[in-house]
Amino acid sequence: MSIRNLMCNVLTCVAMLIGTFAYAADKPDMQVLLFTDRSNEFTDDGGYPVIYLDEVLRIEEELTQAISHFDLSENMKSEDFEAVRNQLSRVMDEQALLDAYAGLSLAWSLNVTHIPAIVTRLQGERSLVSYGEYDVPHSLVRIRN
Template identity: 35%
Template sequence: MLLVSSYVQAADVLVFTDQKHAVVAPNDVPVIHLDAPAEIEAELASELPADSQRAEVIVRQRLGDGGTELQARLASAYQGVVDAWHLGITKLPAIVVERRYVVYGDADVSRAITAIEAYKRGQQ
């Protein structure tokens, strides 16, 4: 796998995607799955009874059993959605560099970073 360019630190790169859009990214680049909240909610709602009162008890139990790990997963999942919204992400996958430059539709992070760097050089 190609490394993130020396001009761009991995901390300056964010990748937004979902399970339908696989990406190739270095291990140190955060990949944010915008469908993660729905996946967690589906886990919590899995095989619930039709009786809404019993279902509520089971979901509350699952939330309690998940403890701080589940809370952290939920917080992280929803924070990713907030970050995407804040950055104005409109399509997936989206590779964002320095919270300023974005490449849509490219599943290869290294290639997208190369394109952004070429654009930046052309602007100087």
């Protein structure tokens, strides 16, 4: 990974952290982020941003499927290499992959250790993480009280 890509990833993560905590405009006293994977969906996400921590794996599987019919040995011909590159450029959404890695980085920076996780920050306080709740509005009522 080049320095430019690494810096882009870091800046994306920071922007996501700032932007998503500012997302809850209808609840100015509380910012909320939701972390889960595709097999542990929230029953009611309350309209808050949901970050799927298995998104990187899903994207990588799509990319693998896109090139699985090519012979990827070291004896690969240059025209086959070009065909693989063309196939990947058609399938790959670079921004989606960067966002998926930024979500992982954000979860790590917030010390999210289990899913599902609801991360809340009351204005002027540190972040709180609630694990195991699938009903976001119910969890937020509990946190507010």
